[in-house]
Amino acid sequence: MKAEEVVAGILLALLLIYVVAINPDIFRISRVGYSIEFKFEEKTYFIWTNRWVDVAIQAFMLFATATALSALFREEKVEEAEEEVVVEGGEG
Amino acid sequence: MFLQVFYANVALVMILIGFYCIASKRNLLKIVIGIEIITIGVNLNILAMGLMENSVEPLAQEMAIVSIAIGAAVAAVSLSILINVYRHYKTLDTRKLRRLRW
Amino acid sequence: MNPMLPLLTLLGGSVATPLVGMFSRKIRFEKIRDAWAILAFLVTTCYFSYLIYSGKLPLYYAVKLEPSWASIEIRIDSFSAYMSLIFSFLGLMVSIYSVGYMSGETGLDEYYALLLTLVAGMIGVTMANDLFTLYVFWELMCISSYTLVSFRKHRWEAVEAGFKYLVMSTIGSLIALYSISLLYGIAGTLNFSELSQIISSGAESISTSTLYFIIAMIIAGFGVTAAIVPFHTWLPDAHPAAPSSISAMLSGVVIKTGAYVIFRSLYAVFFPTEFLYGHILILFGLLTMSVANIMVILQKDIKRFLAYSSIANMGYIILGLGVSTYIAHFYPSDIAAVSLALLGSLFHVLNHAVGKGLLFLGAGCFIKQAKTRNIAKLEGIGRKMPVSAVSFSVGLLNLAGVPPMSGFWSKFFIIIAMLSHPKDTLLHTSTIVFVVNILVAAGYYLWLLQRITLRKPGEQLSKIREVSPSMVIPVAILACICILLTLFIAPVLDLISGPVEALIGYLHKPEAIGGV
Incomplete structure (x- = not known):
């Protein structure tokens, strides 16, 4: 494993943890405004x-x-x- | 609703793959490929956000169309700069040309 | 007055530039092409000056067809007109300067065409009242600036810095586009006024964490171009690698466009009274200026020196924005302090655009004659090039914030706004950091002034002469404007109070600015 890959992997894991654990709502966006x-x-x-x-x-x-x-x-x-x-x- | 969540997930995964590609690869061409993957992911997300029953909202379609053209333009400029880089160094390895530090 | 006129002038001028260039080569008088570009910038500058002078703002161009909230809206309010005036004026100066500076290089047709599209993109960003239109104009600006940075493609430095700038800036734009798409998913429209209504009225049914995620991505995405510190690393390479005229454009106005989008989208969509992001912006601003001010001291290359000090000045601007949003969130009744912080911040945009444009153009004069960028070898060059050196010194004094100069007042307003709530610990401590930074910055500007103008010139500079008039004139004009800003500070502040009111107005009557 190269150093950059390890760093990139850690960054990705942090991002995924943020999205899945802290802010899962971005997958469930429901429209409150207009719809054509x-x-x-x-x-x-x-x-x-x-x-x-x-x-x-x-x-x-x-x-x-x-x-x-x-x-x-x-x-x-x-x-x-x-x-x-x-x-x-x-x-x- | 299920389809929208599915496509939004796929778009996010593509964006993350693109980030991984840019952060880990040492070849300039692969960095450009990473940018393109992110572009595609974002376009997919635009379309997912505008998903209706059996069509996509017109505004989302228009945004995706224009965004695809922008992505192509950026790719063209980046590849032509990359060719100029290659003419100077005869290599595309970032370690060989890192005279300006990242 | 049609609001599309400046865009048509610049874009049409840009498309016609290759044809004019071909014609001018036929009759062997290539200055016609340069005059063409200067004319287009002159028309645009006059348009915006007239617009501000006549006071007929805001101007609209809106398509009112079936789903009217999915239609285009172009809107020039006083904030847009103010920024556009700065952009087109600096474009005018740079195009005059390029006549002398770029002579002897190839590809000048492309150079002027891209300069015109660059300014057209920036003006479009300020005029768009719809986030996706803004993004399209933004990319028009970005593509022009990538190419202009790597315009001297026979140098390793230019192509490398251009590639780095392209990668970082494109990732930033894509992050911003992702946040725009999420915003579209929530609201179904991207028009600023419609968005603000939906987000403030339907705030209960929208998950707050998603909105903060979107705010963070807008600040990060456009902050790459605005050179906020974790994302600033492209700037100290791109500025020195570009031709000096383009460095002046980049440092003077392109990074301001990033700041503009952050200002506009935060005030127009995510009201600071409802969302709390002021403290983050204050911390980013302090981090930006501290890191940049430490890095400036280590530089031996004059353009890298100026590039890092641009980052520090962006820190001041972001700090002003942060202070105003922070006060608007915690002390919503204190409109005076909010507008004072905004006033200082926007005044600093003007000061830095004029001052840093002047410094890069002046440094370009020195580099053109001395063929070096090393500060140690440029020592005392001011004695050989009196006009450039005096103008350069005026710019340095202005940005150093020596008290009578206008650069002092813009920072002073921000400090006064920060001191308006003495019990607030964050504002209090950040004032101390800010003042220390200003003093350090004044120190190194005066150090550069002393080395460039006061030292005795060395042996290698004995044959240096003053540069050609087309390079001296814009430098001298910009220096005169620095002095005029200082002398006529009251009318200038009157001018800036228009944009401040436009931004503050979003907080109080969001339904009245819909433009319907």
Whole structure:
């Protein structure tokens, strides 16, 4: 067993104990607010009329992702002198 | 009601598996896989929370759809940074590249 | 005034940036692209200044279709307008600065497009009145900032820090999304005003431990970006690795967005009068500032130094929030102290955004000329670069809290609010820790000031000149704003009283702010 696995296992066990022993209610959430009567399958325009901002921003987010990928895979020409970096504890 | 509890449990277990994966693995690719497992768990939880008799509430479906796209975008960015890491070090082992301490 | 206008400007500008970049390369005048980004930020800044000046807040854009509580609602109240003004103004400064600082790097089309989407995401976070919309804007901001941190991908430091930032921040967002989904399971809606009504009216039938679990996950999830101490470890790596302009954005405004979401969701959904989390926030704030202030002293790298001091300043902001919620829970009649703590906290958001933006941009000037980040090798560089150095000193004095400067007043308000209940042991002891922290912070800021500006420059700095005007101008403007904030402190506090009233208003008339 590696050290990290032991630590991760302990953390997981603590989380599980918390959820099961102290706060089991998150499994039994009952709705106290609203519930929609209609089915999404019958009125699919819901996503375009009521929640169009989410979908529009999602489109812009995909644009940002595409830009990000093109920035991360761009061709690098310049080889500048690097700023000197102070690393505590030495290299490696 | 039973189905909702079942799916919520499965979602929580998936999230915990993802956390275990991130905390214990030393390969960057496996860390990305852990993030994806958590994303899937959260999406499942959203759908479980919106479960009706024989359908899922529209708001929950919309949230899950958008959230899946966000997860894909994050995965794309993380994998492309990972490729850049690989170009520098020729390895994906976190022990070899931990010049910045976690 | 359509509330979608700033978003449309920034996102449309961002989509058009590659096209403008292509056009500007065709006619061999690449500054057009830079001017394009500056123009978009200028329009947004003017929009928000006009909005605050005209006093027509809050503004709504709401879809009122069949299940109206499952619909989009965009709402600009004075708190959103205040934060958005800071975000877009710092974006404007950074885009002017980038003209000089980023010249000579490749991929500038992508750089400006991502800078625009970054600010659009932050402004959207402040405008969203629905937790899931907020989350979508949040991810737009996060994806832009991951890429901008690892923008100099030919350096090992940038890609490593970017990956670390990505992993930690994504886990934080996913934890927050999990809590949002649980909240949806309880209430069936995610609109802030509907949520607060359901949670305060139906509190008996909801298990309290679940609600506290949700509160804890919101604080932890968004606290990763707000750099609260157990979750802060990405910040001291990401800030130095990013280009200095992006460090200024990250430290000045991105981490403030995390603080904004915690402020908003705690005040708008989980009323501090009903839920007790103030003492936890106070402890987190004290832990954050103490750990960060100890770490600052050990740093030899100027940007790591500034990054750790950003964590300390986030500690002050979180402490102010904690004090206000704590007082609102235990002494609900003492509105004056609650608003004073909030006032100090929000004023410190402004001071730190301006001051730390100025410090990172100024440090970027020094690094650009001296090609090093080692404080020992930068000693005395101020004598060679007078304008940058004077501005840098103003920023340092402001954040050190030297009495006439505005950075002093924001901390002072928090302390006064903490002393308003002298019999309370927690508030009393935390005041002592807070004051000790402030004194330590003042000490190291003045130490840095002395080393940068007063020492004699060494041999290796003999050929240093002042940087180009496009880098000096934003630094000088930010320094002027630091001084103006000090001189005209009364109108500034008037401006901030709007956001404070918006937050306090949630506690007293939750049905009146529904916006219907």
